Amino acid sequence: GESVGLHLPTLSVQEGDNSIINCAYSNSASDYFIWYKQESGKGPQFIIDIRSNMDKRQGQRVTVLLNKTVKHLSLQIAATQPGDSAVYFCAEQSRGSQGNLIFGKGTKLSVKP
């Protein structure tokens, strides 16, 4: 469902380390999930997606894991770089919806050089 929060959780990592960003979703009817990166003052940028019939998908330096049992999604970024600093959101689409995406709370990733 929709999320409202006063503060974004922050994850601070050292350059070169791996980052893991987590997301909990609430709608068991959701069958498609996307991770987005949002830089300050810009719109969301697609990173990677996964369908509910999968539990893992890999891209370039990124991996998404889906655990439907506990309704949990994670984004792993390998060898994190300063350019990865941004806010990351997961989004879900429900089966039978008009195709609109519902966004999670977001996590601010800060990469220290």
Add this chain to the structure above:
Amino acid sequence: GAVVSQHPSRVICKSGTSVKIECRSLDFQATTMFWYRQFPKQSLMLMATSNEGSKATYEQGVEKDKFLINHASLTLSTLTVTSAHPEDSSFYICSARDYGGGAGYGYTFGSGTRLTVV
């Protein structure tokens, strides 16, 4: 890839006036567009789903008379904030879906509009 252009990127208006934000799909036809609002340090909140040639579907709690949505063509949706008040100050983002596919199941986002009501 699919591109969505959103204008203006920033607008400052006086309280009580109206502001129109445009969202265009540049290289694909979008029968459906979505409008989101984002307050500082918060997530994107879906406001409404805009369907070409028909009325928009608004999310619960969003005033349809205040946030007027028009989707008159397959490449253009507009959001008009009527009688704006300071509490309407926010970052508004549109999204369009390219059913021809593409990364992210065809969802493409505009660059957002920063609205400040003074």
